[in-house]
Amino acid sequence: MSATQIESPRSPKAAAKIGSNRIAPQYRRNGSSKGNFEMLAWLFMRLSGVVLVVLIFGHLTVNLLVGEGIHAIDFGFVAGKWADPFWQIWDLAMLWLAMLHGTNGVRTIINDYAEKDATRLWLKVVLYAATTAIIILGTLVIFTFDPCPVVNGVQLPGGFCPAP
Amino acid sequence: MPTKPAGTLYRGREGMWSWVGHRITGVVIFFFLLVHVLDTSLVRVSPEAYTAVIGAYKNPLMALGETGLVAAIVFHAFNGLRIIAVDFWKKGAKYQRQMLWAVLILWAVVMVGFSIRHLSLALGGH
Numbered sequence: 001m002s003a004t005q006i007e008s009p010r011s012p013k014a015a016a017k018i019g020s021n022r023i024a025p026q027y028r029r030n031g032s033s034k035g036n037f038e039m040l041a042w043l044f045m046r047l048s049g050v051v052l053v054v055l056i057f058g059h060l061t062v063n064l065l066v067g068e069g070i071h072a073i074d075f076g077f078v079a080g081k082w083a084d085p086f087w088q089i090w091d092l093a094m095l096w097l098a099m100l101h102g103t104n105g106v107r108t109i110i111n112d113y114a115e116k117d118a119t120r121l122w123l124k125v126v127l128y129a130a131t132t133a134i135i136i137l138g139t140l141v142i143f144t145f146d147p148c149p150v151v152n153g154v155q156l157p158g159g160f161c162p163a164p
Numbered sequence: 165m166p167t168k169p170a171g172t173l174y175r176g177r178e179g180m181w182s183w184v185g186h187r188i189t190g191v192v193i194f195f196f197l198l199v200h201v202l203d204t205s206l207v208r209v210s211p212e213a214y215t216a217v218i219g220a221y222k223n224p225l226m227a228l229g230e231t232g233l234v235a236a237i238v239f240h241a242f243n244g245l246r247i248i249a250v251d252f253w254k255k256g257a258k259y260q261r262q263m264l265w266a267v268l269i270l271w272a273v274v275m276v277g278f279s280i281r282h283l284s285l286a287l288g289g290h
Contacts, residue, residue, distance in 0.1 A: 046247075046248050046252075049241075049244045049245075049248065050245070050248065053241045053245065056237060056241070057241070060234060064230075064234075064282055064285075065281050065282070068285065069281070069286065070221060070227075070286050071222065071285065071286075073218055073221075074211075074215045074218060075207060075211035075214045076211075078204070078214070098197055099197065099201075102190070102193065102194035103194075105190045105191075105194065106190075106191065106194055109187065109191065130198065134197075134198055134201050134202075137202075137205055138204075138205065141204065141205045141207065144208065145208060149210075149211065
């Protein structure tokens with residue numbers, strides 16, 4: 001009876017790295033067809049999460065807690081914010097990060113609970129279509145928005161608009 | 165006599181319930197986000213369209229809804245920071261229970277402050 005020969009290096013990770021066949025393919029952490037997408041998605045959730053805490057808490061404070069709060073929100077309020085590139089970039093970052101963070105979260109939930117392959121596929125098709133539409137719509141609105149519209153030949157009031 | 169499955173370190177305890185709470189609040193926030201981008205996009209249609217729809221956010225029932233939404237956001241935010249600490253801080257896993265209690269206490273404090281301010285503004289005479 002001979003003892004099993006285990007070659008050096010004996011750490012599974014190191015062995016997988018040099019392409020040893022001692023680890024079945026489904027248990028290898030690298031070299032799979034999915035690449036490291038899931039790891040990058042995991043990392044993105046944490047990085048975007050930290051940034052979103054700042055962006056959203058700032059958004060809620062400025063829009064709901066300062067001054068008259070929600071009563072101050074109307075067309076002029078939004079126009080006043082987006083006349084300033086600072087708030088355009090703030091809202092753009094919030095839009096993209098929140099949509100991608102939320103989409104990846106819902107993707108995880110679909111993968112967890114939808115058991116049939118076809119159900120999973122179609123739920124994700126709907127999810128990605130909605131995400132794409134909302135991100136494009138929001139981005140276009142932020143950048144094509146005119147804070148000083150002229151309605152029926154009359155300039156809408158607002159201190160941020162140049163005199164007509 | 166059949167007995168309930170034995171509890172584990174995770175099942176039925178703080179770790180599991182914070183995970184459940186994180187999922188539910190996440191989904192709620194995501195669906196609100198879709199609606200919120202759509203309603204804000206009305207600024208591109210016309211000032212009247214935007215002001216009319218945003219007016220719907222200003223009734224007393226919606227004020228309670230907004231408070232609930234912010235409660236979901238604040239929990240998701242604080243618990244998310246706890247998850248990051250569990251993943252990246254050396255002692256994160258060891259102190260995850262204590263951190264959940266810190267999350268809940270901080271959440272309660274922030275929500276008391278937010279509710280007083282927002283509800284008095286939203287429900288106050290205007």
